[in-house]
Amino acid sequence: MKPAHKQRxxxxxxxxxxxxxxxxxxxxxxxxxxxxxxxxxxxxxxxxSLKLAQLYLDEILSKKYDVSTPLGGVPATPVGAVSCNVSGPKAGSRASYNNVDDYNGINEKPQFVTGAALGAYDGYNVKVSVVCAGDDVGLATNNAKRITVTVTPPGQSPMPFSVYRSNF
Incomplete structure (x- = not known):
């Protein structure tokens, strides 16, 4: 008899x-x-969002520190002469803004300085806040301003970007 093969x-x-x-x-x-x-x-x-915030921050930082600051920023405006009563956005288009305070309170759809829409940013929103914050960086309160650009992409949470501008 043959041995049984195991089934495989x-x-x-x-x-x-x-x-x-x-x-x-x-x-x-x-x-x-x-x-x-x-x-x-x-x-x-x-x-x-980062590129949009950079666009706005570059524009704002190219402006004078304060109304009383001379062109170029030198000599620095005396601390007592700098106003920290930053009001809402200046009337008119951003092309007429001449100092960082004019941008405070902007809440708009992304646009060029001329007011033309930035088509690549449909659904985005930009807010700008300018506050005196010299204490944050070890200066007199009036000698530095914190500029915060908050970009809100469509369907996402707001993304704040902040820089300090000093009175120099």
Missing amino acids: GMTLVEMVISIVLISIAMTAVLTAFSTSMGRSSDPLWKNK
């Missing part, structure tokens, strides 16, 4: 266990993949 193959129980294990592994991989794909647009709107 998988049993039904082994097959079911394999299917369950592969299903669990695939679920974990696909969940991780879908999470990373869902966040792939985050760098895009963050980068656009």
Whole structure:
């Protein structure tokens, strides 16, 4: 008599266990993949927000510190002559703004200085705040202003960007 050969193959129980294990592994991989794909647009709107804030900050920082500051900023306006009563945005277009205080209170859709819309930023919003904050940087209160540009991308939370401008 010939010896019996062992049957080769998988049993039904082994097959079911394999299917369950592969299903669990695939679920974990696909969940991780879908999470990373869902966040792939985050760098895009963050980068656009940063560029928009930089556009506004460059414009604001190119202006005089105060109404009484001479062109070029030298000599510095005496501390007592600098006003810390920063009011709302100046009337008229941003093209007429001549000092950083004029920008306080801006709340607008992104636009060029001329008032033309920045088409690449549909749905974004920009707010500007200017406050005297010399104490924050170790100066007299009137000798530095904190300029905060807050950009709100569509469907996202606001992103504030701040710089200090000193009276020099």
